[in-house]
Amino acid sequence: MGFLDHSTNNIIVDAVLTDAGRSALANNDGSFQIFQFALGDDEVDYEIIEQYGRTVGKEKIEKNTPVVEALTLGSLALKNKLVSVNNEFITHMPTLTVKVAGANISGNNIPSFYRVGSGTDKNKLFTLQTQTTNGGASIDSQLIDSSFRVELNSIFFAIEGEAPDVIYNDNIAVYEIGSTAGANNVIRQASINVVLKSINDTTFNVYSTSGGSSIRSFIKITGINSGVTSTFELSVGNSSSS
Amino acid sequence: MATFKTISSADIKTTTSVLNQLVDFVEEDISGSASRKKYQVFVTSSGGNAITSSLYHTVYDQNFTLQTSNELFDMTMGLYSEGTVATGSQSSTDVNGKRIFPSVSLMMREKINIYRQYAQLLLGTSTGRFTAPFSNSTSGVDEVDEALFINFKRLFVRDGIKRETFAIKMFQSSSFGDINLGDALGDITNNQNIIVTSTNPASGSAIYTDVGSSTSLENSPTGGPVGNIVNAANTSQTVGLMFYNQGIAVFDMKKVFNGNQFMTGSIQTVGSTANNVNFSGSFGTDFLVSASMDNIIDHIASTRFGSGSNTTITFQNNTKINSTLVYCRATADEFNYSSNPTYTNSEGRIRVINEGQENIEKAFSFITTIGLYDANEELLAVAKLSRPVEKNDEKDLTFRVRLDF
Numbered sequence: 001m002g003f004l005d006h007s008t009n010n011i012i013v014d015a016v017l018t019d020a021g022r023s024a025l026a027n028n029d030g031s032f033q034i035f036q037f038a039l040g041d042d043e044v045d046y047e048i049i050e051q052y053g054r055t056v057g058k059e060k061i062e063k064n065t066p067v068v069e070a071l072t073l074g075s076l077a078l079k080n081k082l083v084s085v086n087n088e089f090i091t092h093m094p095t096l097t098v099k100v101a102g103a104n105i106s107g108n109n110i111p112s113f114y115r116v117g118s119g120t121d122k123n124k125l126f127t128l129q130t131q132t133t134n135g136g137a138s139i140d141s142q143l144i145d146s147s148f149r150v151e152l153n154s155i156f157f158a159i160e161g162e163a164p165d166v167i168y169n170d171n172i173a174v175y176e177i178g179s180t181a182g183a184n185n186v187i188r189q190a191s192i193n194v195v196l197k198s199i200n201d202t203t204f205n206v207y208s209t210s211g212g213s214s215i216r217s218f219i220k221i222t223g224i225n226s227g228v229t230s231t232f233e234l235s236v237g238n239s240s241s242s
Numbered sequence: 243m244a245t246f247k248t249i250s251s252a253d254i255k256t257t258t259s260v261l262n263q264l265v266d267f268v269e270e271d272i273s274g275s276a277s278r279k280k281y282q283v284f285v286t287s288s289g290g291n292a293i294t295s296s297l298y299h300t301v302y303d304q305n306f307t308l309q310t311s312n313e314l315f316d317m318t319m320g321l322y323s324e325g326t327v328a329t330g331s332q333s334s335t336d337v338n339g340k341r342i343f344p345s346v347s348l349m350m351r352e353k354i355n356i357y358r359q360y361a362q363l364l365l366g367t368s369t370g371r372f373t374a375p376f377s378n379s380t381s382g383v384d385e386v387d388e389a390l391f392i393n394f395k396r397l398f399v400r401d402g403i404k405r406e407t408f409a410i411k412m413f414q415s416s417s418f419g420d421i422n423l424g425d426a427l428g429d430i431t432n433n434q435n436i437i438v439t440s441t442n443p444a445s446g447s448a449i450y451t452d453v454g455s456s457t458s459l460e461n462s463p464t465g466g467p468v469g470n471i472v473n474a475a476n477t478s479q480t481v482g483l484m485f486y487n488q489g490i491a492v493f494d495m496k497k498v499f500n501g502n503q504f505m506t507g508s509i510q511t512v513g514s515t516a517n518n519v520n521f522s523g524s525f526g527t528d529f530l531v532s533a534s535m536d537n538i539i540d541h542i543a544s545t546r547f548g549s550g551s552n553t554t555i556t557f558q559n560n561t562k563i564n565s566t567l568v569y570c571r572a573t574a575d576e577f578n579y580s581s582n583p584t585y586t587n588s589e590g591r592i593r594v595i596n597e598g599q600e601n602i603e604k605a606f607s608f609i610t611t612i613g614l615y616d617a618n619e620e621l622l623a624v625a626k627l628s629r630p631v632e633k634n635d636e637k638d639l640t641f642r643v644r645l646d647f
Contacts (some may be wrong), residue, residue, distance in 0.1 A: 013642065015626075034568055036615050042609070048592045049594045080582040092591055095588070143244070226244070
């Protein structure tokens with residue numbers, strides 16, 4: 001995708017149909033009905049504000065942030081949504097943590113699945129939690145997530161007991177998982193059992209990393225009201241003993 | 243949900259606009275044999291001297307065997323069944339009404355049938371006769387009995403050719419010489435002017451255009467909007483018709499070409515051991531009768547359009563664009579926060595508000611993307627802004643997103 005020309009002061013809106021939009025039009029069943037909109041800021045790095053201050057930082061974002069052209073892939077076209085909250089004094093957003101077997105997922109703690117195996121090799125219980133910092137500011141009620149949106153690759157994974165709301169052309173399946181109230185600094189939480197699907201040798205070899213012996217996949221969790229998002233890697237190996 | 247906003251029906255409008263594109267075709271694409279495709283569907287009896295010919299040629303923008311080539315237009319010719327050229331060369335009619343032509347003629351029935359096909363398509367009756375001008379023509383002068391047809395491809399015509407934008411440059415005479423202008427028969431015979439040679443370029447170029455057609459918006463019952471093509475140097479001389487929505491130009495060959503020019507050269511013929519004979523005769527009455535359609539189209543394409551890189555045909559097309567305008571309105575207290583991972587630090591603190599300034603500074607966000615969703619939150623269309631636009635609680639923004647179909 002190229003950058004859009006922003007050498008003029010005009011705000012140019014370059015709109016394209018996504019693959020889902022084209023599909024809805026082709027269906028000719030009235031399913032192409034624009035009902036709502038969302039705004040996004042995928043290209044913006046707000047750390048610039050922290051580094052340069054509000055005045056200079058804003059200017060740097062406005063003038064020095066090239067915007068890429070629109071993507072047609074629905075799962076990638078608008079990743080970070082802007083959030084509407086009817087409270088202009090909010091200073092904190094909830095944080096989202098994802099745990100497996102009680103441990104936070106991080107760069108050093110990637111959940112590993114194995115296609116040849118059983119039990120936790122193929123099933124893992126994920127706990128999704130939105131939190132406030134211990135002793136930190138309280139979270140506005142409008143940012144409390146009644147559910148989480150979970151996106152993962154449907155070729156490899158499914159969520160036990162749930163059916164995807166939509167599967168995009170790039171095989172990303174989207175689930176909406178209801179949440180319950182948490183205790184202490186946990187605002188809302190939900191649990192999902194991520195199941196590794198059966199993967200044959202051919203599929204494994206096609207999708208495994210170049211020169212490696214595992215598949216790298218990703219799971220994206222989004223709070224439905226706060227919009228807070230976390231994306232983590234999921235690894236699929238051949239066998240836990242190999 | 244706090245990240246989506248419903249769009250009211252009052253904020254969705256539809257509109258139609260017209261886009262015009264300038265199209266031009268260069269001489270060498272028409273004259274070159276590599277960029278002109280033949281479809282040899284006409285075959286004479288399977289004797290040892292059988293010949294084949296196309297009914298039309300397709301002109302490409304480069305060598306037509308290349309996958310990247312684009313079809314520009316088709317070119318063919320036809321004879322009116324009751325015109326003097328057709329009736330004058332006819333020897334008899336058989337019991338079924340089939341017209342019989344002598345062996346010195348070739349493809350006469352095909353030439354007549356092509357004319358009938360265009361007449362049926364554009365005039366509504368296969369026995370119709372083109373006249374240029376389309377209306378108020380003068381009998382005996384304006385009938386298009388020997389027609390050159392050019393069908394521009396839909397890729398370039400789109401929804402139609404725009405009136406008063408068409409122009410074509412053609413050479414009225416083939417290469418050297420014209421016995422009527424005093425050139426010696428020996429020179430003409432030696433130079434074989436059916437096929438152009440570099441030493442004997444065509445002459446007498448004229449530009450034909452549909453200038454003035456927008457002042458008289460005529461329609462054909464089955465051909466749609468039609469306009470007259472005139473000689474740019476003498477607009478009172480009408481030489482053809484342009485059917486705008488069909489993308490078809492019809493030229494009267496006796497007007498755009500010198501019908502009396504003496505032609506010499508090799509043409510296909512049945513009954514000859516070599517399948518070719520040396521022909522000599524006038525363009526209008528002899529060549530159009532004796533030559534195959536391949537020979538005639540080859541001659542016109544290679545000698546009447548030039549062979550350089552200059553533009554020889556140009557027009558503008560019309561493309562109707564139906565648009566949906568969606569007004570996405572963000573009021574002052576909407577979309578001022580972001581779920582961008584860089585918007586907060588590891589503690590969830592919003593980065594755009596400095597610590598200690600919470601009562602003074604308020605959050606803001608930047609907009610780069612607008613997503614249009616259906617009721618199931620499925621992303622149907624995406625619009626990008628050319629630069630990030632700040633949104634804060636003092637700004638009420640409306641984005642007009644245009645979807646073209």
